[in-house]
Amino acid sequence: MKFNDAILGLVVLLGGLAIILQARTFPPTYGQAYGPDLFPTIIGIGFVLSGIVLVIGGWRERQAVGWVDFQGVGLGRLVDAGIVLLYIIAFIFLAPRLGFLLTAGIGAWLLMVRFQEGRWLSSLLIAAAVTLAADWAFRVLLLVPLPQGWVLPRLPW
Amino acid sequence: MSDTLIIAFGLVFDPYVLGVMLAAGAFGLFVGAMPGLTATLAVALLVPITFFMDPIPALAAIVATTAMAIFAGDLPGALLRIPGTPASAAYVDDTHKLTLQGKANLGLGTALVCAVIGGLVGASILAFTAPLLAEVALRFSTQEYFWLATFGLTCAAFVSTGKPVKGLVSLLLGLFIATIGIDIMAGQPRFTFGSVELMGGVSFIPAMIGMFAISEVLRWALGSTGGRDKTKPVRQATGAVFTAVLPIVRRYKIGLVRGSLGGTAIGILPGAGADIAAWVTYAISKKFSKEPEKYGTGHTEGLVDASSANNASLGGAWVPALVFGIPGDTITAIVIGILYMKGMNPGPMVMLNQPELLYAVFIAFFVANLILLPLGYIAIKSYGQMLRVPREVLMPIILILCMVGAFAINNTVFGVTVMLVLGIIAFIMEENGFPVAPAILGLVLGTMIERNFMQSMMKADGNLLAFFDRPIAATLGVITISIWVLVAAGAIRRFWRNRQSGALPSSAE
Amino acid sequence: MLRRTLLGAAAAVAAMGLGLATAEAAYPERPITIIVPWGAGGGTDATARILASLMEQELGQPVNVVNRTGGSGVVGHSAIATAEPDGYTLGIITVEIGMMHWAGLTDLTYEDYTPLALYNEDPAGVQVRADAEWETIDELLDFIRDNPPGTLTGSGTGQGGIWHLALAGMLQAAGMEPDRVPWVPSEGAAPGLQDLVAGGVDIITSSVPEAQSLIDAGRVKSLAIMAGERAHAFPEVPALPEIGVDWRLGAWRGVGGPVGLPDEVVDTLTPLIEQIHQMDEFRDFMEGRGFGMVYLGPDAYREFMAESNEALGGVMQELGLAQ
Numbered sequence: 001m002k003f004n005d006a007i008l009g010l011v012v013l014l015g016g017l018a019i020i021l022q023a024r025t026f027p028p029t030y031g032q033a034y035g036p037d038l039f040p041t042i043i044g045i046g047f048v049l050s051g052i053v054l055v056i057g058g059w060r061e062r063q064a065v066g067w068v069d070f071q072g073v074g075l076g077r078l079v080d081a082g083i084v085l086l087y088i089i090a091f092i093f094l095a096p097r098l099g100f101l102l103t104a105g106i107g108a109w110l111l112m113v114r115f116q117e118g119r120w121l122s123s124l125l126i127a128a129a130v131t132l133a134a135d136w137a138f139r140v141l142l143l144v145p146l147p148q149g150w151v152l153p154r155l156p157w
Numbered sequence: 158m159s160d161t162l163i164i165a166f167g168l169v170f171d172p173y174v175l176g177v178m179l180a181a182g183a184f185g186l187f188v189g190a191m192p193g194l195t196a197t198l199a200v201a202l203l204v205p206i207t208f209f210m211d212p213i214p215a216l217a218a219i220v221a222t223t224a225m226a227i228f229a230g231d232l233p234g235a236l237l238r239i240p241g242t243p244a245s246a247a248y249v250d251d252t253h254k255l256t257l258q259g260k261a262n263l264g265l266g267t268a269l270v271c272a273v274i275g276g277l278v279g280a281s282i283l284a285f286t287a288p289l290l291a292e293v294a295l296r297f298s299t300q301e302y303f304w305l306a307t308f309g310l311t312c313a314a315f316v317s318t319g320k321p322v323k324g325l326v327s328l329l330l331g332l333f334i335a336t337i338g339i340d341i342m343a344g345q346p347r348f349t350f351g352s353v354e355l356m357g358g359v360s361f362i363p364a365m366i367g368m369f370a371i372s373e374v375l376r377w378a379l380g381s382t383g384g385r386d387k388t389k390p391v392r393q394a395t396g397a398v399f400t401a402v403l404p405i406v407r408r409y410k411i412g413l414v415r416g417s418l419g420g421t422a423i424g425i426l427p428g429a430g431a432d433i434a435a436w437v438t439y440a441i442s443k444k445f446s447k448e449p450e451k452y453g454t455g456h457t458e459g460l461v462d463a464s465s466a467n468n469a470s471l472g473g474a475w476v477p478a479l480v481f482g483i484p485g486d487t488i489t490a491i492v493i494g495i496l497y498m499k500g501m502n503p504g505p506m507v508m509l510n511q512p513e514l515l516y517a518v519f520i521a522f523f524v525a526n527l528i529l530l531p532l533g534y535i536a537i538k539s540y541g542q543m544l545r546v547p548r549e550v551l552m553p554i555i556l557i558l559c560m561v562g563a564f565a566i567n568n569t570v571f572g573v574t575v576m577l578v579l580g581i582i583a584f585i586m587e588e589n590g591f592p593v594a595p596a597i598l599g600l601v602l603g604t605m606i607e608r609n610f611m612q613s614m615m616k617a618d619g620n621l622l623a624f625f626d627r628p629i630a631a632t633l634g635v636i637t638i639s640i641w642v643l644v645a646a647g648a649i650r651r652f653w654r655n656r657q658s659g660a661l662p663s664s665a666e
Numbered sequence: 667m668l669r670r671t672l673l674g675a676a677a678a679v680a681a682m683g684l685g686l687a688t689a690e691a692a693y694p695e696r697p698i699t700i701i702v703p704w705g706a707g708g709g710t711d712a713t714a715r716i717l718a719s720l721m722e723q724e725l726g727q728p729v730n731v732v733n734r735t736g737g738s739g740v741v742g743h744s745a746i747a748t749a750e751p752d753g754y755t756l757g758i759i760t761v762e763i764g765m766m767h768w769a770g771l772t773d774l775t776y777e778d779y780t781p782l783a784l785y786n787e788d789p790a791g792v793q794v795r796a797d798a799e800w801e802t803i804d805e806l807l808d809f810i811r812d813n814p815p816g817t818l819t820g821s822g823t824g825q826g827g828i829w830h831l832a833l834a835g836m837l838q839a840a841g842m843e844p845d846r847v848p849w850v851p852s853e854g855a856a857p858g859l860q861d862l863v864a865g866g867v868d869i870i871t872s873s874v875p876e877a878q879s880l881i882d883a884g885r886v887k888s889l890a891i892m893a894g895e896r897a898h899a900f901p902e903v904p905a906l907p908e909i910g911v912d913w914r915l916g917a918w919r920g921v922g923g924p925v926g927l928p929d930e931v932v933d934t935l936t937p938l939i940e941q942i943h944q945m946d947e948f949r950d951f952m953e954g955r956g957f958g959m960v961y962l963g964p965d966a967y968r969e970f971m972a973e974s975n976e977a978l979g980g981v982m983q984e985l986g987l988a989q
Contacts, residue, residue, distance in 0.1 A: 001379075001588050008589055012326055019333065022348060029343045029825070033619025036340040036347060039607045043336070046329045053322045073379050080378040084556065088371070088577045091560050092570045104560065108553040115549035123550075130554050134561055142188070142202060143730045144565040145699055204715060204731075295885075298866030299850075339737045342851050344769060344825040346737075353744045353772070357736025427860060482879025483860050490705070490856075494712040503879055568699075568732050569745075608853075615850045616819050616866060627865075 002069040004062060009054025016047025080114065087111055099149025100139075105131035165516035168213045169524060177214045178221040178521065182528050185222035186536050189229025192239045192366055192555075192562045196226035196431075197487040204495060212499045212514065216492070217521040223488055224276055224525040227431055227467050228533055231268045232540045235261055237555060239370035244431035244467040246365060246597055247316070247439040247459075254455030261541055266398040267405055267457050268464040269533040271413060274406075275465030276526035278417035279424065279472040284519040290473075291480040294425050299616070300624050303609035304633035305426070306602045309433055311640055312440030313595040318453055321648070323591040330582075331599020334359050335607070342611040354571040361600055363563035363572040364579050368593050370559045371580025374552055376587070398537055409461040412442050420466030424473020430486040434470035436598055439463040453594075472522045479503050479515050693753055693930050697728040700921075701749070701757035703742020705735045708854060709876060709957065710919055713786055714758045716951045717921070720942045738762065738824055740772045747778040751924040753931030756782070759922045761828050764975035768982045769826050770989030776971035780927040783939040784920035784962040784970055786952070788873035789893035790832035791903065795862060796887045803890035804909055806869075807840050815846045818868040821858040825851040826987045831978070832892055832915045833871040834985045836906065839913035844985045862886065873917060874900050875956030892916070899956040915981075916958075918974070920967055936964060 023040035058065070087107040095103040105127055112123035138144040168174070181203065188199035199222045207215035230242030235252035245252075248268075255264035283290070297305075310328070317324030337348045338358030349355040406413060416438045423434040442462035443452045452459050471488075478489035482503040496503050501511070543551070563576040583593050617623030625631040700718050704710040711733060718729040734742035739762040746757030759779055766772050792803055800806040810818060822829035830851075834844035847869060852858035855872035862870050863885050870877065870886075874897065880886040888903045892915050895905050906913050921939060923931070942948050943961045952959050962970055982988040 001585070003585075003589055005589070008585075019348075026345055026347060027343075032615060034611060034614050036343045036345045039610075040333070040336050040347065043329050043333045046325065047333075050322050050326045050329065054326075057322075077379045081375050084374055084378050084552075085577070085581070087553075087556060088560065088573060088580075092573050092577070095570055100561075104557050108557055111553040111556070112550055115552065116547075126550055127553065130557060134557055138561050138565065142194070142198075142565070143697075143728065144561065145568055145697075145730065145732070146561065146564070147570070201733075295860065295863050296865075298861055298864040300866075301864075339740070339771070341738075341824050341853060344738060344771070344851075346771070353737070353741060356771075357734075357741035427857070477860075481860075481863075481883055481885070483856055487705070490708070494715065567734055612850050612852070612861075612866070615848060618816055618848075 001073065002065075002071060004058045004065055004067045005054045006058025006062065007067065009051045009056075009058055011051075012047050012054060013051025016044045016051055018044075019047065020044035083111060083114060095147045095149070097149055098151050100146040101131055101135055101152055102149065103147075104134070161512045162516055165513040165520055168513060168517045169217060169520045171213075174214045174217050174521075175524070177210070178217050178525060178528060179532075181218035181221040182225045182525065182532050185225030186229045186532060188222075189226030189241050190232045190536070190540065192233050192237075192241055192370055192558055194562055194565060195242050195362060196223045196230075196244075197491070198565070199223070199226045200488050200491050204491060207495055212496070212501060213517055215495060215499070216514075216518055217525075219488070219492055219495075220518060220521040221525040221528065223471055224272075224468060224522065224529055225532065227471060228269060228272045228464075228529060229536065231265060231272075231464065232536060235264050235268070236540065236543055237370070237551075238373045239555065239559070240365065242431075243361060243365055243601070244435050246369070246432070247435040247467075247594070248463045249369065250453040250594075251456055251460050254453075255457070256544075258455055260455070261544070262398045262537060263401050263405075264455075264457065264460065265537045266402040267460050269530070269537065270399070270402045270406060271416070271461050271465040272468040272533075273526045273529050274413060275417040275420055275467070275469035276471065276529070277523060278414075278465070279421040279469030280519045280522035280526065282418075282421050283425075283472045283476055283522075284516060287476045287515060287519075288480055290425050291476045294427060294477050295481065295483075296629060297426060298627065298630075299609040299612040300627055300630035301633055302426075303606065303613055303624065304630060304637050305429065306605040306609060308633065308637045308640070309437055309602045310598065310606065311637065311644070312437055313598045314644055315440035315443050315449075316436065316452075316592075316594045316598065318592045318594075319590045323589075324595050327586065327591050327593065328595035328599045330586075331596035331601075332603040332606075333599075334364065334579075334596075335600050335603025341604075341608060342615075354569065357567070358604075359575055359579075359600075360566045360572060362566045363575040364600060365597060366559050366563050367576035367579035368583035368597065370555060371576060372584040372587060372593075374556060374559075375580065375584045377548060377552060398534055405457050405461065409458050412458060412462040413465050415441065416462035416465035417469045419462075420469030421473050423466070424470030425476050427474075427477050427483055427486075430474060430488075431467040431470045432601055435463040435467040436601065438466035468526070472519060475518055479518065693928075693934050694725055694727045696754060697730060698725070698753070699730050699732055699755050701742055701746050701755065702731055702733050703735065703739045703746070703758065703760065703762075705733055705854070708856075709788075709873075709955075710758055710760055712955070713919060713952070713957060716948060717785070717939075717942065720945060720948060721938065724938055724942070738766065738771060738827065740766055740774075743774055744772060746922065747774055747924055749924045751780070751926040751928070753923065753927055753935075756921060756923045756935075758919055759971075760919050761917045761974065761978075764971065764978040765826070765828065765831070765982065768979045768988040776968070776975055778925060779922040780925055780932065781964050781967040781971065782921040782923065782927075782932065782935050783943075783964070784918060784960060784967040785939065785943060786920075786957050787916045787918040787960045788875060788958045789891045789897065789914065789916040790829055790836075790871050791874040791877065791891045792836070792889045793859070793862065793870040793872065793874075793877045793881075793886050794868060794889060795865075796885050798868070798887070800889065802909075803904065803906070803911075806889055807842075807909075807911075810837070810846055811840075811842060815843070816848055818847050819850050820847045820869040820871060821850040821852045821861060821867040822855050822870045822872040823852065823858070825849065826982070827851075828915070828917050829855070829871045831981060831985070831987065833869065834987075835915055835981050836871070836892060836911065836913050838985070839906075839911050859886065874903060878956050897956075897958065899953065899958075918960075918970075920962075920971075922967075932964065 023037040026037040028035035109127035113120045139146045188194045230245035234240040234245040234249040235256050238253040240246040240249045252264040313328045339346050339356050419438045420434040423429050439459045442459045443449045474486045474489045477483045563572040566572045702714045715731050718731045722729040734745045749755035820833045830849045838844045855876040858870050874888050
């Protein structure tokens with residue numbers, strides 16, 4: 001997914017402006033020449049200037065490059081990328097409730113089924129094995145308190 | 158001194174201590190090879206175990222763990238473009254592209270051999286000069302650190318690829334992310350939008366996992382690079398691990414020396430560790446290389462510098478820790494805590510009462526790096542088996558590991574959110590020719606630059622000349638500014654030449 | 667792995683051998699997490715880890731220390747307060763709980779916790795370079811009084827942190843304006859002390875134990891502690907009241923959990939922590955590092971936090987550090 005530099009330049013430029021505006025609300029440090037707004041402001045100015053350069057450059061080559069180039073990515077591929085993102089989002093929201101095992105396991109299973117076009121049984125076995133191994137390695141060996149959730153009982157190890 | 162050395166040798170070359178080091182080394186390899194799990198985490202996990210050990214095996218275990226973890230970070234970096242620890246991020250593009258060319262064993266073998274050599278050099282230097290070096294490190298105040306960090310930032314100009322303005326945007330993004338959270342200078346929350354989690358700032362680890370791993374998975378899913386259907390994924394790793402490495406090491410021996418010495422020096426300074434050592438030496442290597450255009454495309458030259466540097470830097474941090482009780486990095490901060498638990502207060506009293514302890518640590522580093530050779534070899538061989546797994550199955554597994562790794566840094570799903578957001582940003586950046594490396598560098602150095610600038614200005618009441626009123630600071634400042642002038646002059650000259658050569662055909666029109 | 671199993675077995679055997687109170691209660695039936703709002707390697711982290719090791723040994727269940735750093739302590743303290751009140755997530759609550767809300771960083775106060783035990787309090791000290799011209803705290807205060815503001819600088823923690831408060835309060839108690847020695851914020855006592863030795867700042871008002879290794883190294887000297895009387899561990903360092911400056915301030919650490927911990931948990935942990943506090947391993951460690959040993963049970967600890975909260979709020983308001 002390739003955008004014309006002018007579009008990204010505009011995003012960079014507006015982002016820089018937003019940073020500068022936000023930084024102006026930081027109170028100065030009492031009795032000091034430089035406050036917490038100094039560095040964000042410098043960064044913001046840098047973004048604005050780079051944004052302008054990008055916009056000018058992108059505008060010049062708009063004929064040659066066009067505005068957006070999907071580089072022949074089909075709908076199927078977009079769905080693939082979409083479910084990768086959905087998987088992570090689902091983990092963020094569901095893992096604290098359903099627990100690591102269920103969320104990560106079912107998600108990985110669905111992803112494998114999709115990527116391997118069917119083959120749900122082998123995918124199920126692999127996903128289950130990997131999730132259980134990860135749970136054991138991280139929770140037991142590395143003492144990472146993975147979310148337990150309310151559904152499954154705590155595994156005996 | 159020689160008596161002490163012999164005692165120290167006796168302490169380390171004890172079957173129990175060596176056994177502990179071997180076990181700890183295997184543990185370090187495992188943790189380091191997991192994306193997102195750092196050497197620091199590996200050491201923190203060792204704490205309850207070392208609690209039941211004598212000081213020497215406890216320290217030897219930590220030494221072995223860290224030396225292995227830093228190398229192991231290269232494994233997922235090379236095979237999946239997911240650096241296992243931040244110290245591997247500098248050269249991940251080179252090792253990964255080598256893997257794509259079917260030369261995984263060459264890349265990893267080089268990284269392994271250079272890591273071992275760097276580690277050995279670092280340990281030897283420190284063993285003989287530790288007290289002296291600690292003295293120099295103690296002279297560094299905020300002005301010196303400011304220049305050092307600014308010098309580090311200059312490296313962005315060298316590690317960046319593509320259009321300079323895009324590299325600048327990437328660097329600024331990293332610097333901006335570093336300002337998020339409660340500002341330590343004024344206690345003022347910045348860009349947190351009321352989120353308690355953001356008050357703690359954006360952790361480096363989830364950010365790094367997102368920018369490398371998630372963007373890579375997305376790219377694969379969209380089939381834009383790495384070829385989902387074009388070519389069959391990755392070719393098998395072929396070739397011996399060691400034989401092909403020797404000519405490379407011989408060819409780039411200057412880089413090896415440069416990396417080992419540079420890494421040792423950076424490691425000694427409190428607050429600068431393996432990750433900064435890798436970035437800085439990679440940039441320097443590229444600057445002095447005859448073929449800088451090959452960097453980042455599967456070239457072994459920068460790899461030689463940086464992978465020797467990150468292992469060499471490890472020992473350095475122990476110097477101020479043992480000699481003055483000042484932690485050089487998070488690992489040695491934990492070490493100091495462990496020493497206290499053993500009733501030994503790090504500082505010159507340890508040097509006076511138990512000088513063998515310091516030597517034992519450096520001998521342990523020596524031994525650890527020797528153990529690294531066979532253990533690393535086994536790890537490369539077995540890790541290479543992962544390439545056999547079809548990507549359709551591997552990618553969901555990688556996602557699980559990434560999510561757990563991002564979660565583990567603070568034990569909240571907030572880390573996963575950070576990973577997701579930065580993953581998407583990095584994906585869009587790379588698709589559009591923005592290099593990711595400068596952003597990572599900005600993230601590493603941003604806080605250091607701002608904090609030391611502000612601290613210096615508070616001391617000097619806003620007088621900018623304060624950055625030149627101490628001898629070391631003045632020297633560092635002059636060097637940094639000269640490099641900027643040279644880089645700028647070079648850029649202008651190139652621009653001018655391009656304009657002239659570009660102007661000729663148009664005038665002929 | 668084998669090692670861990672062995673350790674677990676050893677711990678279990680030890681617990682059985684000691685015949686602890688855990689036999690009658692089901693709690694704890696799984697690992698406990700202790701959240702530390704400060705970084706690995708610092709004083710809070712070190713005390714939490716020794717406490718956790720001994721709790722693990724006594725309870726026969728793993729007790730994991732998790733560092734939740736950042737935001738001047740806000741992040742970790744809020745993680746403790748918002749944890750599930752089931753007794754499996756506890757935390758170390760530090761003096762900053764009585765400061766952060768006055769500074770406007772958070773709404774959290776000591777009332778958002780179930781207190782279990784206070785186990786440590788360290789008074790602030792006054793540290794200068796060993797080769798500094800001042801031999802006593804009197805000479806230092808006179809020097810500050812006789813020279814223009816900003817001649818000397820102080821450091822040791824972030825802006826508005828506990829040691830900043832200590833310095834400003836001491837100056838005020840000595841009859842000077844509290845910002846006569848500008849504060850250079852640092853990430854903690856260790857980086858501040860390093861900068862002191864490097865010649866970047868002149869005074870570090872951290873606790874004495876934090877400076878111990880550099881004092882032993884002959885690089886730093888401690889001129890006074892801000893307590894009512896001299897400390898047991900540092901008998902040669904005078905207390906401020908001895909020179910007529912009425913000012914005392916210390917940092918403290920205690921164990922607590924979110925509001926609403928079940929009685930079963932409180933009844934198990936309270937005697938356990940009191941018992942650990944008496945154990946030789948704990949005493950040796952705390953005294954070895956010079957950490958001040960105190961012990962207060964749940965009710966006394968709650969009262970202590972309330973008083974600390976009021977006192978800190980008052981001082982911060984006077985010094986202009988409160989919002």
